[in-house]
Amino acid sequence: MTGPVVEGSGLSVTYGQRGHVHHAVIDLTVAVHPGEIVGITGASGCGKSTTLRLLAGLEQPHAGTVRLGGADVWAGGRTPRPPRPGYVMPVFQDPVASLDRRWPIWRSVTEPLTVGRPRMSKQERMAAAREHLARLSLDHLDVRCLPTQLSGGQCQRVAIARALVAGPALVVADEPTASLDVTTAAGVTRVLREAADQGTALVIVSHDQDRLSVLADRILRMNRGRVVAEEVLRPLVHARRGTDE
């Protein structure tokens, strides 16, 4: 049996300027297993995005440890050391800026595929991008478009496609359906669920509790930097994981 994909224990982050100390995350402990979807919800500014950054190894906690795949990511000092390249992938809260504005979207989507693999031709990459974008109902888009030629929700889906394309162990997604209408969000919800069925662990921040309750296996409710409640919706995750191997 494999251990947790990510394990944070006793995490705290404090931001402070000139006597104004703000505790963004306080003593947070969480473990996420392969194939599990953990939702995080809570009021605006309660520390959800900061928690995601911590779990992704993007921000060094002021206290506590983050273990990705069983190893402390910050053991190496100031640079994070994930178990392998592409182990964690992000979906950022700001969809437009998370794509290189000079790159056509096929390049952004397939960038993770080019890591440590034999060179892919442009044709192959465009085909792969089309295939992955089609799953997010973007097949009517020309993959040579630039991000500035897309709508907010289209950018968001391109970023989701990039996060999933290379089969990461963990995806941290910050409000992945916030700029989507409900029909499009329904498709994205299914795609995220399918990724979990393939064994990817997901941590999803959303203020939309109804959506989290149909998507997540477990929901953490945060308030002022702390996890104040945990709701287990589907305890069957372990069984689901068992069918994988």
Next chain:
Amino acid sequence: MTAAPVLVARSARAGSQPVGVWASLLRHPSGRAGLAIAALLALVALVGPWLTADPNQTSYDTQLAPPSAEHLLGTDQAGRDQLARVVAGAQATLGAALTVFVLVGVIGVVVGMVAALAGGWVDSVISRIVDLLLGMPSLVLALAIVGTLGPSLRNVIIALTVSGWAYLARLARSHALGAHDRPDVIAARMAGVGRVRIAVGHVLPGVTVQVAIAATMELSAIILGLSALSFLGLGVQPPTAEWGQMLAESRFALTQMPTLALGPGLAVMLAVGAAVLISEALRDVVDPAWRRG
């Protein structure tokens, strides 16, 4: 300011459309004017020498002749056709200016990117050198260098390059460092894309554009610096024609034949004007002060 990487954006997007820079330049009024002048000068430099007389043909019967049908801009002290010399000088002056422009741009981008990418002692050493160079007045520095190396066009190019790249390198370095926290760069890093590939793919294009704008703004200074050094006799050696040096020579005949300075003077002004117009337009086109609601 905390330097924590952000999962949410920290974007420096101008919100503009990256449509072709050339197309947008052509649509910009001063860009169009600048490009038109530049095209004219390029045409003169490339085709002109075939249409005009031999610029080095001396004739001691017609020294310092006034403008006439035969010599549209008159002749100089050695009786050489001034128009032919202005046209021939275009190649020397503009060629040298563009060489310096390209050299400072490339060196600036490469050195700035290396400093930002390598960090540590490499960055410290580079930054120290850059600060040192920026602390000196650039024309004085250039003078000192040509003074040491000896007068020649090649040495003038070296001198102007040495004294010109530092500012661009500092600019490139700060832009490259700023890209470190861009969400698209963070995502690439998380995907495992190597540092060099991120630098080349995500960071370099933006840095190049910024440096190109700054270098175009410096182009007018380069042309003037070049003319100044040649004016002092440190650049091209006779009999090669070059605008700065021609201005210097016409100075001796200023009382007898004031029109002699007209050709090279106007040419320098045109070239500088074109550079200023293009750089202004480029700045507008690439980085418009984006209107917000």
Next chain:
Amino acid sequence: MNETNGVVTAPVLSVDGLDVTYANGARAVRELSLALGDGECLALVGESGCGKTTVARALLGLLPRRTRVAGSVRIRGTEVVGASSRRLRRLRGTDVAYVAQDPYAACDPLRTVAHHVEEGWRAKGQRPPDGQVTARLAELGIEDAQHRSRLRPHQWSGGMLQRATIAGATVHGPALTVADEATSALDADLSDGVLAALRAASNALLLVSHDLALVAKHADRIAVMYHGRVVETGRTGDVIGAPRHPYTRALLLAAPRPGAGLPRELPGTPPSLADSLPGCSFAPRCAHSGDQCRELLPLLADGVACHAVERS
């Protein structure tokens, strides 16, 4: 034009036959007409990419260069399409305000949040009144606004920055506010409060939103867009209570319901924006489509553009 007490007043917003084609040939908005009266709130909803932001930006003259805009947009009687940038600047802030969809992109990363809020006054050549910035932010539920407003945008959370852009946009009590997904990062309670504040600060409100519960609560009327066109419009209660267009019905069915499994999807994708199909653009995805639908464009009649509704 409305007639009140014998005085003819122009509606706050009237959009007539608006057509927007981007430089790459994408025709994002097609023959769109809308009107908004005093004190009214109109919600614009529709699938991602259907052209909502494009409409919003057209109202403010904020579309990229080389975009072709046809038709007419009048704000308080002033034509916006083809207006000079000086006239547009004068309109912005007082007559029409814009809350952009992406707050981080709308902010300069090197300036403090307070600077962005003050921009509202500075754009009109005024000095921001003392304490107003903090007061407005606090009104929208930002704690410790005094200190926080001196931080930079990336030091704010997404939902907080959204509220800051709202505070900045409405400083002059505009006649019309165009709010593009202005509360997309906020939970239901907070969105309610922010929208109430927005309606109080602005005369009329064009609300672009994906949050149907929020729309149901705050909007007087609703316009449903599909592929650049309005396909259904009417009073909010009527449209949400008894949707007539097949797309509106699919939209209302797709909302997630706790305990009901994955939400219902709408199969297929919208046609490309470069295409101009002769008939109804929803036809490939519509369960009720008939021969007529593929050949003849359904026109908006009695608030709905659908042949099946006409037939029944």
